Amino acid sequence: MVPQYKAERLRLQQFPWMKGDSPVNSTMSVGQARKLVEQLKIEASFCRIKVSKAAADLMAYCDAHACEDPLITPVPTSENPFREKKLFCALL
């Protein structure tokens, strides 16, 4: 039988972050609870920038590099290493 890489695994059906529950069940140990709080403190302390600024930077980068992106601005066929190879046979 070919093992399915993921199919036999029990999937998490509930998404704790959506329901606001903690990701560990109610029989959490003191150690686990402390780790959870410490992790959340690290994440809460992060300084966030405005999405408008983030978006502007992403757009600026794409704009500045569009010309060099061979999949947006195709290179001439002669410079494309994947161009169809034309084979020339010389009859001697």
Added chain:
Amino acid sequence: MGEVEKMKKEAEGLKTEIEAARKAVHDTDMAAAAAGLAPAPRVQLKTRRTLKGHLAKIYAMHWCTDNKLMVSASQDGKLIIWDSHSGNKINAIPLKSSWVMTSAYAPSGNLVASGGLDNMCTVYNLKTPVVKIIKELDAHTGYLSCARFLNDADILTASGDTTCALWDIETGKQKTVFLNHIGDCMCLALSTDMNTFVSGACDSLAKLWDIRDGQCKQTFQGHTSDINAISFFPTGNAFITGSDDCTCKMYDIRSDQEVIGYQDAQLNSGVTSLALSMSGRLIFAGYDDFNCNIWDSLKGEKIGVLSGHDNRVSCTGVPSDGMCVCTGSWDSFLKIWN
């Protein structure tokens, strides 16, 4: 109130704080910001090469930094090193375990790695007269889903045991274990400065880690199923994820949230793999429905399809010079498009 109860309450409070902080900076989203932008050109890419040689499903591929060689891994129990320009096979490396899930090329071009249901990451030296195993990295207690070299001495792995790890290849030991996911880790992507990496897991979360101190610094929510693929935007300030929930998402690291989603009501197959074009404008996402869809990363619109595979597209990759995109499939072929 018991100590655990008090801490649970504190945790709830912190979560509310994080959500409020994210909302506070959410003055727009990517699609709205890009509304005035000219659409990306309609992309029509042709198959330039079909690489035939594997005898079973291809699970992974990775470009060498020379933009010419690439490694692919298949359930036929082989790693093949290809010269993508000529289409020739340079090496066919037999694997001890054919249940391979990942392959990686070291930036130097000297080493490749593979791993899968054997729970190990095997590192090979390509430069000896015959390709030799130099190390078997054996400590994960679950399958190896992804591996990426930092250099010839260090490699990062993601595992079904829910951890990621940084290994010293010479000693074969884990230098750092990254613990925080609560589901199988399925993918990872390394930042260009190699100080951080992002991981995606079956807990539907993406996490950003500091390689030096082993800490999870940020957690990104939004997906509703396993995250199978992850890739940094070229600036390193954002990353894209692909999931079994049939969507891709872009998360911005500095605003700590999702900024745009890539989805279509007609798409009901999971995303298996993704790669970005050199400018970051195009996303090539491989799906279970045999196609690779091309998305405009800024406007969130689907702008093209790469059709040609006869089975699931399992892996995609764009070389560092951006010259093409490679797709690998369960149909046993790799295709190069530009």
